Amino acid sequence: MTTPPGDEQDPQAGLRDLESMLDAITDQAVIKLDPGGEVVRWSQGAQVMTGYAEREVVGRPVSMLHVEEDRGARLAEQELASAREEGRLEFQGWRIRKSGERFLARIVLTPVRGEDGAVTGFVKVIRDVTESARAESLFHGLLESAPDAMVIISTDARIVLVNRQAEALFGSERQELVGREIEVLVPPRFRDRHVGHRSDFLAHPLLRPMGAGLELYGMRRDGTEFPVEISLSPLETAEGVLVAAAIRDVTERRETEQRLQRQRDEILELSTPVIQVWDKVLALPIIGTLDTLRATRLTEGLLEKIAQTQAEVAILDISGVPTIDTQVAQHLLKTVQAAALMGTVSIMSGVRPETAQSMVHLGIDMGRLRSRNTLQDALQLALAVLAERAGTAKTAARALSAGEWA
Numbered sequence: 001m002t003t004p005p006g007d008e009q010d011p012q013a014g015l016r017d018l019e020s021m022l023d024a025i026t027d028q029a030v031i032k033l034d035p036g037g038e039v040v041r042w043s044q045g046a047q048v049m050t051g052y053a054e055r056e057v058v059g060r061p062v063s064m065l066h067v068e069e070d071r072g073a074r075l076a077e078q079e080l081a082s083a084r085e086e087g088r089l090e091f092q093g094w095r096i097r098k099s100g101e102r103f104l105a106r107i108v109l110t111p112v113r114g115e116d117g118a119v120t121g122f123v124k125v126i127r128d129v130t131e132s133a134r135a136e137s138l139f140h141g142l143l144e145s146a147p148d149a150m151v152i153i154s155t156d157a158r159i160v161l162v163n164r165q166a167e168a169l170f171g172s173e174r175q176e177l178v179g180r181e182i183e184v185l186v187p188p189r190f191r192d193r194h195v196g197h198r199s200d201f202l203a204h205p206l207l208r209p210m211g212a213g214l215e216l217y218g219m220r221r222d223g224t225e226f227p228v229e230i231s232l233s234p235l236e237t238a239e240g241v242l243v244a245a246a247i248r249d250v251t252e253r254r255e256t257e258q259r260l261q262r263q264r265d266e267i268l269e270l271s272t273p274v275i276q277v278w279d280k281v282l283a284l285p286i287i288g289t290l291d292t293l294r295a296t297r298l299t300e301g302l303l304e305k306i307a308q309t310q311a312e313v314a315i316l317d318i319s320g321v322p323t324i325d326t327q328v329a330q331h332l333l334k335t336v337q338a339a340a341l342m343g344t345v346s347i348m349s350g351v352r353p354e355t356a357q358s359m360v361h362l363g364i365d366m367g368r369l370r371s372r373n374t375l376q377d378a379l380q381l382a383l384a385v386l387a388e389r390a391g392t393a394k395t396a397a398r399a400l401s402a403g404e405w406a
Contacts, residue, residue: 029126035119037062037080049128051098062124065095067102083109084119095126104130149247155240157182157198169249171221182245187219201232201243218247226251274305280312281382283375287320295331299338306342312389313382314339317375319350324358336369345385347371349378 029049032041038061042054050065057064063076070076070093083089089109094102106127114120143150149166153159158181162174170177170185177184182198183191218228229250235242277283284302302314316332318324336346348371372378 031124033122067094083111103128104133151245153182153243187225227254282311283315285317299335306344313345313385315347315378317349324355347378349375
């Protein structure tokens with residue numbers, strides 16, 4: 001059988017093509033070694049990376065690129081032996097350029113075998129990873145120095161990296177966390193909901209707080225829960241998008257907020273005390289500006305006191321209220337109406353001239369609410385109301401005993 005014209009293959013031409021292809025790769029050094037580790041072929045990329053021309057290295061041992069301490073330990077010979085046994089060796093180590101500058105290299109060493117299986121040489125591919133390693137080292141340094149617990153998560157929701165603050169916060173070593181789903185840090189009762197939150201973020205990865213408006217909780221290794229605040233941000237990497245979660249324990253802040261709220265509640269109660277000034281007569285001195293929250297508490301406190309004392313008259317003293325607007329008047333009117341439903345007559349005192357003018361100008365109708373200038377006048381009116389009610393009650397009792405209602 002003859003080979004058709006044009007299909008003949010020149011082995012030397014194929015070899016030249018291969019060498020040209022290798023020389024076109026300038027970001028990696030491709031080196032051919034003989035079985036003993038001496039340089040046979042030196043690519044253009046190797047020259048660019050190391051500074052050595054081909055004539056300077058062919059015939060010399062590849063260990064010339066090793067740093068002095070590695071040459072003393074005969075590390076090059078160990079690498080060749082491992083490649084023979086394993087078939088392919090991939091590792092990282094320091095190498096040295098012609099200028100004496102060290103660089104961190106990512107190396108793949110592969111044996112070349114003949115038809116009989118014997119090793120006839122090696123191909124060594126070197127990639128300079130100094131800058132990427134420096135950037136990675138800087139990233140890890142920043143991660144470790146971050147004030148918050150940092151957890152890096154892959155798109156399949158598994159933990160890739162944690163810092164020491166995360167170890168301290170959750171009470172777990174990093175080797176216990178890496179590779180596990182992020183829900184291991186979430187209390188069981190919230191895990192189903194959390195899966196939805198992180199799925200939403202991965203679908204639209206933008207810098208934002210997680211679960212805005214929600215109370216979020218983390219879980220330590222011992223099962224204890226604590227409130228957290230979480231900020232999420234996407235990280236673009238060569239391996240794809242990762243998610244960085246900054247986690248902060250807000251237990252102390254929550255306790256402070258609750259303590260301040262209790263103090264505010266106590267101040268509100270103290271600023272609107274309901275005082276029993278006479279049997280069945282209550283006084284409510286109002287000082288300062290009324291808002292919705294304070295007015296609600298005012299009404300609740302007054303009605304509770306009415307129920308406790310069976311009061312028949314309540315005096316609302318507004319001499320300490322700086323201004324009366326429609327909203328404040330509505331609050332007062334609702335309080336009066338609520339008291340009336342419990343059978344209590346309300347009297348307003350401390351109405352200053354400017355306050356009266358303001359209420360008229362605003363068209364505020366306080367209904368049949370009785371009012372007096374001073375608290376003393378209001379108290380006198382309260383006693384009169386009590387006497388009137390007592391007289392009415394006696395008249396009704398006499399009529400009932402005489403059989404007039406029979």
